[in-house]
């Protein structure tokens with residue numbers, strides 16, 4: 001699952017450089033020239049990560065990061081701040097607003113990609129291509145293959161995304177609404193019982209190797225993926 005990354009930068013050359021590098025690394029990008037435009041875009045589609053320039057006309061990057069953190073809907077979206085200032089106090093101020101990481105200009109594409117990868121791995125592991133393995137069940141995002149022991153398992157695209165999310169967030173209970181937001185994308189108008197339909201299909205697909213038992217129903221709450 002490629003990550004959708006919103007790049008907020010008013011300097012066209014830098015915006016282009018950042019976005020192109022992220023696209024070359026396999027991500028989808030959205031671009032905004034200002035914090036105001038970024039807020040509108042975030043309202044329409046929640047990105048997996050935001051690369052945010054500190055110095056913006058109008059609302060600046062620090063203020064935007066603060067607003068994103070204070071809104072329940074956007075508070076979990078990771079933010080990497082871009083800045084021309086190498087001042088330690090500025091760095092602290094940026095991190096205090098809740099930025100996950102900080103890159104000082106000028107930076108190399110390699111550094112940018114490494115930071116983005118590290119933050120995604122920490123905050124949204126389902127957007128990386130890392131192979132995940134739990135209790136003999138193995139999912140490879142790059143080749144889109146799932147296997148239980150030596151046996152290969154056949155999953156539909158939605159079941160694959162659902163399993164990838166579960167495997168990277170094991171032992172936690174998710175409500176149907178949370179699963180819709182995380183796996184289907186928020187602002188998607190799908191009925192909650194759609195989740196049950198896909199859970200049923202996922203369990204069926206995992207039955208040949210007995211891994212269907214890892215998908216647990218938590219009464220009146222939702223579902224949990226558990227190796228225990």
Ligand code: CA
Pocket residue numbers: 009010011053054055056
């Ligand atoms: Ca700027």
